[in-house]
Amino acid sequence: MKRPLAVVAALAVLAVAGCGERQQVSEYKRGKYQGKPDTQSWGNAPLTYESQKWTPGDRTSWETQIRARQMGQHEDKRIYQ
Amino acid sequence: MARMKFLCDAERCIECNGCVTACKNENEVPWGVNRRRVVTINDGVVGAEKSISVACMHCSDAPCMAVCPVDCFYKTDDGVVLHDKDLCIGCGYCFYACPFGAPQFPQAGAFGLRGKMDKCTFCAGGPEADRSAAEFEKYGRNRLSEGKLPACAEMCSTKALLGGDGDVVADIYRERVLRRGKGSEVWGWGTAYGPGTPGARPPAAPQGRKS
16 A cells, blocks of 8 residues: 555656756747847847848848858868868 | 857967957946956966956856846847846845856945946847947947857957857867867967968878877
8 A cells, every 4th residue: 555655656756856947948938038028139130331141030040140250260261261 | 059158278368368358348347347357377387377268158057047036137049148137136146156256246335335237248238129228338239139259259369269159169179179289389370370371271180199
């Protein structure tokens, strides 16, 4: 009798074990991150007088722009071209 | 999904404090607040001196977010940890929780009143409208919204400080470590000014030696 009870109790503990975990992946809901209002970086248009190019609202094109910028930190890629 | 991170190469950092200056200038950080600083160990010991530039590391599981009593922190899609100064009460819990000493508190007045927390934003601003005057005044420049990387990393003269997507930055660093030798070639003339001859290739990685 005690053994099934112990098993049920253990399962119950396991079932709620994840409830204390904080959500690690941020979600953008209705213009807010975790309740705090903010805009996404790719939602803005590029500055008109500079060379950056991406489509406002298109995350992939913005990430392509940022990736190109990141590779500027790589001397082998920047110098030996 | 991009995870924005900083990485500082201790072999290259020359303790010039250019990153600190760039951050202060770009974000107009007030006197007494250093969002970024350079830490040196074995200062003055020949061959053993190492420096590293430290700021908010934008932790994946940030302890500052966990301890904040008013829950003023948030994390963006890019993994940048930001905070809302309108919610911050300046209690200082985040300062004690942070292993890097990133949260800073402006002090003013005769008794050193503690103001709202200020920290590195990865040049991503804050909750106010992007590129607005209100955002600049509270959090500094929003370079990510301009398609740029943080000023500290982009202006680092020896490229010791790298900033950007963690995977990309790690790849750059890995390739560098595999290729480089020791001493002046780590950040020498060729690195700074190029090979001099058109079409030259970067020096090959030394065989049988790990840097």
